[in-house]
Amino acid sequence: MKIQVGISACLLGDTVRFDGGHKRSAFCDDELTKYVEFVKFCPEVGIGLPVPRPTIRLEQHQTIRAIIPKTGEDVTDKLAAYADKIADKVGTFSGYVWCAKSPSCGMERVKLYDPETGHAQKAAEGIVVARLKQRFPALPMEEDGRLNDPLLRENFVLRVFVYARWQNLPKPLTKAQLIQFHSQLKLMLLAHNQPAYRELGQRLGEAKAIDEAFCVAYIEDVMAALSKPATRANHTNVLQHIQGYFKQQLSKQQKAELRQVIDDYHDGVMPLMAPLTLLRHYLREFPSDYLEQQWYLVPYPEQLKLRYGL
Ligand code: SF4
Structure with a gap:
Protein backbone atom coordinates (compact mmCIF):
# COMPACT_ATOMS: atom_id res chain seq x y z
CA MET A 1 0.00 0.00 0.00
CA LYS A 2 1.26 3.48 -0.84
CA ILE A 3 2.12 6.00 1.85
CA GLN A 4 -0.78 8.41 2.40
CA VAL A 5 -0.12 12.16 2.32
CA GLY A 6 -2.71 14.89 2.85
CA ILE A 7 -2.87 17.81 0.44
CA SER A 8 -4.82 21.01 -0.16
CA ALA A 9 -7.26 20.03 -2.91
CA CYS A 10 -6.43 23.02 -5.13
CA LEU A 11 -2.84 21.72 -5.42
CA LEU A 12 -4.10 18.66 -7.27
CA GLY A 13 -5.90 20.89 -9.78
CA ASP A 14 -9.34 20.95 -8.15
CA THR A 15 -11.04 24.22 -9.08
CA VAL A 16 -12.03 25.04 -5.51
CA ARG A 17 -10.30 28.36 -4.90
CA PHE A 18 -12.24 31.49 -4.03
CA ASP A 19 -11.90 32.66 -7.65
CA GLY A 20 -12.90 29.31 -9.17
CA GLY A 21 -9.30 28.50 -10.06
CA HIS A 22 -6.72 26.03 -8.80
CA LYS A 23 -3.03 26.04 -7.90
CA ARG A 24 -1.96 22.71 -9.37
CA SER A 25 1.48 21.62 -8.18
CA ALA A 26 3.21 19.79 -11.03
CA PHE A 27 5.67 18.15 -8.64
CA CYS A 28 2.89 16.72 -6.46
CA ASP A 29 0.43 15.89 -9.23
CA ASP A 30 2.91 14.48 -11.78
CA GLU A 31 5.85 13.14 -9.73
CA LEU A 32 5.20 12.54 -6.06
CA THR A 33 1.80 11.03 -6.79
CA LYS A 34 3.55 7.99 -8.31
CA TYR A 35 4.95 7.10 -4.88
CA VAL A 36 2.38 8.34 -2.38
CA GLU A 37 -1.39 8.32 -2.26
CA PHE A 38 -2.62 11.89 -1.90
CA VAL A 39 -5.76 12.47 0.13
CA LYS A 40 -7.16 15.91 -0.60
CA PHE A 41 -9.20 18.33 1.47
CA CYS A 42 -10.51 21.81 0.80
CA PRO A 43 -11.43 23.23 4.21
CA GLU A 44 -13.30 26.25 2.83
CA VAL A 45 -15.53 24.11 0.62
CA GLY A 46 -15.69 21.65 3.51
CA ILE A 47 -17.37 24.22 5.75
CA GLY A 48 -20.00 24.87 3.10
CA LEU A 49 -18.63 27.91 1.28
CA PRO A 50 -19.37 28.06 -2.45
CA VAL A 51 -17.02 28.28 -5.45
CA PRO A 52 -16.43 31.04 -6.35
CA ARG A 53 -16.78 32.81 -2.99
CA PRO A 54 -15.87 36.07 -1.33
CA THR A 55 -12.32 36.10 0.06
CA ILE A 56 -11.49 35.28 3.67
CA ARG A 57 -8.77 37.16 5.53
CA LEU A 58 -7.08 36.72 8.89
CA GLU A 59 -7.59 39.58 11.34
CA GLN A 60 -5.85 40.27 14.61
CA HIS A 61 -8.53 40.68 17.29
CA GLN A 62 -7.97 39.29 20.81
CA THR A 63 -7.13 36.12 18.95
CA ILE A 64 -6.57 35.62 15.22
CA ARG A 65 -9.91 35.34 13.42
CA ALA A 66 -10.81 34.32 9.86
CA ILE A 67 -13.27 36.90 8.57
CA ILE A 68 -15.13 37.29 5.28
CA PRO A 69 -14.78 41.09 4.85
CA LYS A 70 -17.66 41.30 2.38
CA THR A 71 -20.23 39.97 4.87
CA GLY A 72 -18.40 40.34 8.18
CA GLU A 73 -18.95 36.64 8.88
CA ASP A 74 -16.41 35.06 11.23
CA VAL A 75 -15.63 31.51 9.99
CA THR A 76 -12.82 30.76 12.46
CA ASP A 77 -14.80 28.29 14.54
CA LYS A 78 -16.15 26.48 11.49
CA LEU A 79 -12.62 26.08 10.10
CA ALA A 80 -11.30 24.90 13.47
CA ALA A 81 -14.16 22.39 13.72
CA TYR A 82 -13.35 21.18 10.21
CA ALA A 83 -9.72 20.62 11.26
CA ASP A 84 -10.95 18.60 14.24
CA LYS A 85 -13.25 16.60 11.97
CA ILE A 86 -10.43 15.47 9.67
CA ALA A 87 -7.83 15.13 12.45
CA ASP A 88 -8.22 11.38 13.01
CA LYS A 89 -7.62 10.76 9.31
CA VAL A 90 -4.72 13.23 9.17
CA GLY A 91 -3.16 11.39 12.13
CA THR A 92 -2.70 8.35 9.87
CA PHE A 93 -0.90 10.34 7.13
CA SER A 94 2.87 10.44 6.67
CA GLY A 95 2.93 14.04 5.51
CA TYR A 96 0.85 16.99 4.39
CA VAL A 97 1.31 19.51 1.56
CA TRP A 98 -0.43 22.83 2.12
CA CYS A 99 -1.26 25.65 -0.27
CA ALA A 100 0.76 28.74 0.66
CA LYS A 101 -0.70 32.12 1.68
CA SER A 102 -4.22 30.80 2.30
CA PRO A 103 -6.00 31.92 5.51
CA SER A 104 -7.05 28.29 5.92
CA CYS A 105 -4.11 26.29 4.54
CA GLY A 106 -1.06 28.62 4.58
CA MET A 107 1.71 27.32 6.85
CA GLU A 108 3.48 30.61 7.48
CA ARG A 109 3.62 34.26 6.46
CA VAL A 110 -0.12 34.43 5.76
CA LYS A 111 -1.32 38.05 5.70
CA LEU A 112 -2.67 39.16 9.04
CA TYR A 113 -4.79 42.33 8.94
CA ASP A 114 -5.28 45.00 11.55
CA PRO A 115 -9.07 45.49 11.36
CA GLU A 116 -8.75 49.16 12.44
CA THR A 117 -6.15 50.32 9.94
CA GLY A 118 -6.57 47.67 7.24
CA HIS A 119 -2.79 47.24 7.21
CA ALA A 120 -1.40 43.73 6.86
CA GLN A 121 1.80 41.98 7.75
CA LYS A 122 2.83 38.49 6.68
CA ALA A 123 2.78 36.95 10.11
CA ALA A 124 0.21 34.20 10.58
CA GLU A 125 -0.62 30.56 9.93
CA GLY A 126 -3.87 29.41 8.35
CA ILE A 127 -6.55 28.37 10.83
CA VAL A 128 -6.73 24.72 9.76
CA VAL A 129 -3.00 24.13 9.43
CA ALA A 130 -2.27 25.79 12.78
CA ARG A 131 -4.68 23.46 14.56
CA LEU A 132 -3.36 20.32 12.87
CA LYS A 133 0.26 21.33 13.43
CA GLN A 134 -0.45 21.67 17.12
CA ARG A 135 -2.09 18.27 17.22
CA PHE A 136 0.56 16.45 15.14
CA PRO A 137 3.89 18.20 15.72
CA ALA A 138 5.90 15.28 14.26
CA LEU A 139 3.92 15.09 11.00
CA PRO A 140 6.06 16.39 8.09
CA MET A 141 4.37 19.39 6.49
CA GLU A 142 5.40 21.67 3.67
CA GLU A 143 3.95 24.37 1.42
CA ASP A 144 3.67 24.03 -2.35
CA GLY A 145 5.88 27.03 -3.15
CA ARG A 146 8.74 25.83 -0.97
CA LEU A 147 8.67 22.48 -2.79
CA ASN A 148 10.11 24.27 -5.83
CA ASP A 149 13.38 24.59 -3.91
CA PRO A 150 15.40 21.36 -4.51
S1 SF4 B 1 -5.95 26.81 -0.17
FE1 SF4 B 1 -7.10 25.34 1.05
S2 SF4 B 1 -9.08 26.32 1.39
FE2 SF4 B 1 -8.10 27.43 -0.27
S3 SF4 B 1 -8.86 26.46 -2.14
FE3 SF4 B 1 -6.96 25.43 -1.60
S4 SF4 B 1 -7.62 23.69 -0.40
FE4 SF4 B 1 -9.33 25.10 -0.45
Whole structure:
Protein backbone atom coordinates (compact mmCIF):
# COMPACT_ATOMS: atom_id res chain seq x y z
CA MET A 1 0.00 0.00 0.00
CA LYS A 2 1.26 3.48 -0.84
CA ILE A 3 2.12 6.00 1.85
CA GLN A 4 -0.78 8.41 2.40
CA VAL A 5 -0.12 12.16 2.32
CA GLY A 6 -2.71 14.89 2.85
CA ILE A 7 -2.87 17.81 0.44
CA SER A 8 -4.82 21.01 -0.16
CA ALA A 9 -7.26 20.03 -2.91
CA CYS A 10 -6.43 23.02 -5.13
CA LEU A 11 -2.84 21.72 -5.42
CA LEU A 12 -4.10 18.66 -7.27
CA GLY A 13 -5.90 20.89 -9.78
CA ASP A 14 -9.34 20.95 -8.15
CA THR A 15 -11.04 24.22 -9.08
CA VAL A 16 -12.03 25.04 -5.51
CA ARG A 17 -10.30 28.36 -4.90
CA PHE A 18 -12.24 31.49 -4.03
CA ASP A 19 -11.90 32.66 -7.65
CA GLY A 20 -12.90 29.31 -9.17
CA GLY A 21 -9.30 28.50 -10.06
CA HIS A 22 -6.72 26.03 -8.80
CA LYS A 23 -3.03 26.04 -7.90
CA ARG A 24 -1.96 22.71 -9.37
CA SER A 25 1.48 21.62 -8.18
CA ALA A 26 3.21 19.79 -11.03
CA PHE A 27 5.67 18.15 -8.64
CA CYS A 28 2.89 16.72 -6.46
CA ASP A 29 0.43 15.89 -9.23
CA ASP A 30 2.91 14.48 -11.78
CA GLU A 31 5.85 13.14 -9.73
CA LEU A 32 5.20 12.54 -6.06
CA THR A 33 1.80 11.03 -6.79
CA LYS A 34 3.55 7.99 -8.31
CA TYR A 35 4.95 7.10 -4.88
CA VAL A 36 2.38 8.34 -2.38
CA GLU A 37 -1.39 8.32 -2.26
CA PHE A 38 -2.62 11.89 -1.90
CA VAL A 39 -5.76 12.47 0.13
CA LYS A 40 -7.16 15.91 -0.60
CA PHE A 41 -9.20 18.33 1.47
CA CYS A 42 -10.51 21.81 0.80
CA PRO A 43 -11.43 23.23 4.21
CA GLU A 44 -13.30 26.25 2.83
CA VAL A 45 -15.53 24.11 0.62
CA GLY A 46 -15.69 21.65 3.51
CA ILE A 47 -17.37 24.22 5.75
CA GLY A 48 -20.00 24.87 3.10
CA LEU A 49 -18.63 27.91 1.28
CA PRO A 50 -19.37 28.06 -2.45
CA VAL A 51 -17.02 28.28 -5.45
CA PRO A 52 -16.43 31.04 -6.35
CA ARG A 53 -16.78 32.81 -2.99
CA PRO A 54 -15.87 36.07 -1.33
CA THR A 55 -12.32 36.10 0.06
CA ILE A 56 -11.49 35.28 3.67
CA ARG A 57 -8.77 37.16 5.53
CA LEU A 58 -7.08 36.72 8.89
CA GLU A 59 -7.59 39.58 11.34
CA GLN A 60 -5.85 40.27 14.61
CA HIS A 61 -8.53 40.68 17.29
CA GLN A 62 -7.97 39.29 20.81
CA THR A 63 -7.13 36.12 18.95
CA ILE A 64 -6.57 35.62 15.22
CA ARG A 65 -9.91 35.34 13.42
CA ALA A 66 -10.81 34.32 9.86
CA ILE A 67 -13.27 36.90 8.57
CA ILE A 68 -15.13 37.29 5.28
CA PRO A 69 -14.78 41.09 4.85
CA LYS A 70 -17.66 41.30 2.38
CA THR A 71 -20.23 39.97 4.87
CA GLY A 72 -18.40 40.34 8.18
CA GLU A 73 -18.95 36.64 8.88
CA ASP A 74 -16.41 35.06 11.23
CA VAL A 75 -15.63 31.51 9.99
CA THR A 76 -12.82 30.76 12.46
CA ASP A 77 -14.80 28.29 14.54
CA LYS A 78 -16.15 26.48 11.49
CA LEU A 79 -12.62 26.08 10.10
CA ALA A 80 -11.30 24.90 13.47
CA ALA A 81 -14.16 22.39 13.72
CA TYR A 82 -13.35 21.18 10.21
CA ALA A 83 -9.72 20.62 11.26
CA ASP A 84 -10.95 18.60 14.24
CA LYS A 85 -13.25 16.60 11.97
CA ILE A 86 -10.43 15.47 9.67
CA ALA A 87 -7.83 15.13 12.45
CA ASP A 88 -8.22 11.38 13.01
CA LYS A 89 -7.62 10.76 9.31
CA VAL A 90 -4.72 13.23 9.17
CA GLY A 91 -3.16 11.39 12.13
CA THR A 92 -2.70 8.35 9.87
CA PHE A 93 -0.90 10.34 7.13
CA SER A 94 2.87 10.44 6.67
CA GLY A 95 2.93 14.04 5.51
CA TYR A 96 0.85 16.99 4.39
CA VAL A 97 1.31 19.51 1.56
CA TRP A 98 -0.43 22.83 2.12
CA CYS A 99 -1.26 25.65 -0.27
CA ALA A 100 0.76 28.74 0.66
CA LYS A 101 -0.70 32.12 1.68
CA SER A 102 -4.22 30.80 2.30
CA PRO A 103 -6.00 31.92 5.51
CA SER A 104 -7.05 28.29 5.92
CA CYS A 105 -4.11 26.29 4.54
CA GLY A 106 -1.06 28.62 4.58
CA MET A 107 1.71 27.32 6.85
CA GLU A 108 3.48 30.61 7.48
CA ARG A 109 3.62 34.26 6.46
CA VAL A 110 -0.12 34.43 5.76
CA LYS A 111 -1.32 38.05 5.70
CA LEU A 112 -2.67 39.16 9.04
CA TYR A 113 -4.79 42.33 8.94
CA ASP A 114 -5.28 45.00 11.55
CA PRO A 115 -9.07 45.49 11.36
CA GLU A 116 -8.75 49.16 12.44
CA THR A 117 -6.15 50.32 9.94
CA GLY A 118 -6.57 47.67 7.24
CA HIS A 119 -2.79 47.24 7.21
CA ALA A 120 -1.40 43.73 6.86
CA GLN A 121 1.80 41.98 7.75
CA LYS A 122 2.83 38.49 6.68
CA ALA A 123 2.78 36.95 10.11
CA ALA A 124 0.21 34.20 10.58
CA GLU A 125 -0.62 30.56 9.93
CA GLY A 126 -3.87 29.41 8.35
CA ILE A 127 -6.55 28.37 10.83
CA VAL A 128 -6.73 24.72 9.76
CA VAL A 129 -3.00 24.13 9.43
CA ALA A 130 -2.27 25.79 12.78
CA ARG A 131 -4.68 23.46 14.56
CA LEU A 132 -3.36 20.32 12.87
CA LYS A 133 0.26 21.33 13.43
CA GLN A 134 -0.45 21.67 17.12
CA ARG A 135 -2.09 18.27 17.22
CA PHE A 136 0.56 16.45 15.14
CA PRO A 137 3.89 18.20 15.72
CA ALA A 138 5.90 15.28 14.26
CA LEU A 139 3.92 15.09 11.00
CA PRO A 140 6.06 16.39 8.09
CA MET A 141 4.37 19.39 6.49
CA GLU A 142 5.40 21.67 3.67
CA GLU A 143 3.95 24.37 1.42
CA ASP A 144 3.67 24.03 -2.35
CA GLY A 145 5.88 27.03 -3.15
CA ARG A 146 8.74 25.83 -0.97
CA LEU A 147 8.67 22.48 -2.79
CA ASN A 148 10.11 24.27 -5.83
CA ASP A 149 13.38 24.59 -3.91
CA PRO A 150 15.40 21.36 -4.51
CA LEU A 151 16.79 21.33 -0.94
CA LEU A 152 13.41 21.82 0.73
CA ARG A 153 11.72 19.40 -1.67
CA GLU A 154 14.23 16.66 -0.92
CA ASN A 155 14.03 17.37 2.78
CA PHE A 156 10.23 17.12 2.85
CA VAL A 157 10.13 13.83 0.92
CA LEU A 158 12.88 12.38 3.11
CA ARG A 159 10.93 13.27 6.25
CA VAL A 160 7.74 11.75 4.84
CA PHE A 161 9.46 8.42 4.20
CA VAL A 162 11.18 8.40 7.61
CA TYR A 163 7.88 9.14 9.32
CA ALA A 164 6.17 6.37 7.34
CA ARG A 165 8.82 3.92 8.58
CA TRP A 166 8.11 5.06 12.13
CA GLN A 167 4.37 4.58 11.63
CA ASN A 168 4.99 1.07 10.34
CA LEU A 169 6.81 -0.05 13.49
CA PRO A 170 4.88 -2.43 15.73
CA LYS A 171 3.20 -0.80 18.74
CA PRO A 172 3.91 -0.81 21.62
CA LEU A 173 7.60 -0.55 20.80
CA THR A 174 10.28 -2.38 22.70
CA LYS A 175 13.54 -0.69 23.56
CA ALA A 176 15.36 -3.04 21.17
CA GLN A 177 13.07 -2.02 18.30
CA LEU A 178 13.57 1.66 19.05
CA ILE A 179 17.35 1.20 19.19
CA GLN A 180 17.20 -0.58 15.84
CA PHE A 181 15.19 2.32 14.33
CA HIS A 182 17.66 4.82 15.76
CA SER A 183 20.66 2.95 14.42
CA GLN A 184 19.16 2.82 10.91
CA LEU A 185 18.72 6.59 11.11
CA LYS A 186 22.28 7.18 12.26
CA LEU A 187 23.91 8.48 9.08
CA MET A 188 20.84 10.47 8.10
CA LEU A 189 20.69 12.17 11.49
CA LEU A 190 24.43 12.82 11.39
CA ALA A 191 23.96 14.57 8.03
CA HIS A 192 21.21 16.77 9.44
CA ASN A 193 22.03 17.40 13.03
CA GLN A 194 24.96 15.77 14.83
CA PRO A 195 24.16 17.10 18.33
CA ALA A 196 20.59 15.78 18.01
CA TYR A 197 21.87 12.33 17.00
CA ARG A 198 24.12 12.18 20.06
CA GLU A 199 21.51 13.56 22.45
CA LEU A 200 18.81 11.17 21.21
CA GLY A 201 21.19 8.21 21.39
CA GLN A 202 22.15 9.12 24.96
CA ARG A 203 18.53 9.49 25.96
CA LEU A 204 17.77 6.12 24.46
CA GLY A 205 20.73 4.46 26.14
CA GLU A 206 19.82 5.84 29.58
CA ALA A 207 16.10 5.04 29.35
CA LYS A 208 15.08 2.31 31.77
CA ALA A 209 11.72 1.77 30.06
CA ILE A 210 10.21 2.80 26.74
CA ASP A 211 6.66 4.02 27.18
CA GLU A 212 4.39 5.92 24.82
CA ALA A 213 5.40 9.34 26.17
CA PHE A 214 9.07 8.50 25.56
CA CYS A 215 8.33 7.39 21.99
CA VAL A 216 6.24 10.49 21.21
CA ALA A 217 9.00 12.80 22.48
CA TYR A 218 11.62 10.78 20.60
CA ILE A 219 9.94 10.93 17.19
CA GLU A 220 9.04 14.61 17.61
CA ASP A 221 12.70 15.37 18.25
CA VAL A 222 13.84 13.18 15.36
CA MET A 223 11.48 14.90 12.94
CA ALA A 224 12.53 18.35 14.23
CA ALA A 225 16.20 17.41 13.73
CA LEU A 226 15.53 16.24 10.17
CA SER A 227 13.48 19.31 9.27
CA LYS A 228 16.65 21.32 8.68
CA PRO A 229 18.17 20.33 5.31
CA ALA A 230 21.56 18.64 5.55
CA THR A 231 24.50 20.89 4.69
CA ARG A 232 27.15 20.03 2.11
CA ALA A 233 29.74 19.95 4.90
CA ASN A 234 27.70 17.46 6.94
CA HIS A 235 27.01 15.27 3.91
CA THR A 236 30.76 15.30 3.23
CA ASN A 237 31.47 14.09 6.78
CA VAL A 238 28.98 11.27 6.37
CA LEU A 239 30.40 10.28 2.97
CA GLN A 240 33.88 10.18 4.48
CA HIS A 241 32.54 8.07 7.33
CA ILE A 242 31.12 5.56 4.79
CA GLN A 243 34.37 5.68 2.83
CA GLY A 244 36.15 4.49 5.97
CA TYR A 245 34.26 1.19 5.81
CA PHE A 246 36.01 0.28 2.57
CA LYS A 247 39.55 1.12 3.57
CA GLN A 248 40.60 -2.54 3.74
CA GLN A 249 39.02 -3.56 0.45
CA LEU A 250 39.80 -0.72 -1.98
CA SER A 251 43.03 -0.36 -3.92
CA LYS A 252 45.13 2.76 -3.54
CA GLN A 253 43.80 4.03 -6.84
CA GLN A 254 40.16 3.34 -5.94
CA LYS A 255 40.59 5.14 -2.62
CA ALA A 256 42.10 8.16 -4.37
CA GLU A 257 39.28 8.22 -6.92
CA LEU A 258 36.64 8.00 -4.19
CA ARG A 259 38.33 10.74 -2.18
CA GLN A 260 38.37 12.94 -5.27
CA VAL A 261 34.67 12.42 -5.98
CA ILE A 262 33.80 13.29 -2.36
CA ASP A 263 36.02 16.38 -2.56
CA ASP A 264 34.33 17.37 -5.83
CA TYR A 265 30.94 17.07 -4.16
CA HIS A 266 32.21 19.12 -1.22
CA ASP A 267 33.43 21.83 -3.61
CA GLY A 268 30.12 21.92 -5.48
CA VAL A 269 31.58 20.44 -8.68
CA MET A 270 29.48 17.26 -8.50
CA PRO A 271 26.02 16.50 -7.11
CA LEU A 272 25.49 14.30 -4.06
CA MET A 273 24.50 11.43 -6.35
CA ALA A 274 28.06 11.12 -7.69
CA PRO A 275 29.81 9.97 -4.47
CA LEU A 276 26.70 8.09 -3.37
CA THR A 277 26.62 6.09 -6.60
CA LEU A 278 30.26 5.17 -6.24
CA LEU A 279 29.85 4.23 -2.57
CA ARG A 280 26.81 2.11 -3.35
CA HIS A 281 28.76 0.39 -6.09
CA TYR A 282 31.46 -0.53 -3.56
CA LEU A 283 28.79 -1.61 -1.10
CA ARG A 284 27.44 -4.09 -3.66
CA GLU A 285 30.97 -5.38 -4.20
CA PHE A 286 31.90 -5.43 -0.50
CA PRO A 287 28.66 -5.94 1.48
CA SER A 288 28.36 -4.48 4.99
CA ASP A 289 25.35 -5.23 7.18
CA TYR A 290 25.79 -1.95 9.00
CA LEU A 291 25.82 0.19 5.86
CA GLU A 292 23.08 -1.74 4.11
CA GLN A 293 20.63 -0.96 6.88
CA GLN A 294 21.35 2.81 6.76
CA TRP A 295 18.37 4.71 5.33
CA TYR A 296 20.75 7.52 4.40
CA LEU A 297 21.86 5.57 1.34
CA VAL A 298 18.34 5.14 -0.10
CA PRO A 299 15.94 7.32 1.89
CA TYR A 300 13.06 7.26 -0.64
CA PRO A 301 12.37 5.87 -4.13
CA GLU A 302 15.41 6.59 -6.30
CA GLN A 303 13.22 7.38 -9.29
CA LEU A 304 12.26 10.69 -7.69
CA LYS A 305 15.82 11.80 -8.53
CA LEU A 306 15.80 14.32 -5.70
CA ARG A 307 19.51 14.09 -4.97
CA TYR A 308 20.55 14.97 -8.52
CA GLY A 309 19.99 18.63 -7.72
CA LEU A 310 21.83 18.65 -4.37
S1 SF4 B 1 -5.95 26.81 -0.17
FE1 SF4 B 1 -7.10 25.34 1.05
S2 SF4 B 1 -9.08 26.32 1.39
FE2 SF4 B 1 -8.10 27.43 -0.27
S3 SF4 B 1 -8.86 26.46 -2.14
FE3 SF4 B 1 -6.96 25.43 -1.60
S4 SF4 B 1 -7.62 23.69 -0.40
FE4 SF4 B 1 -9.33 25.10 -0.45
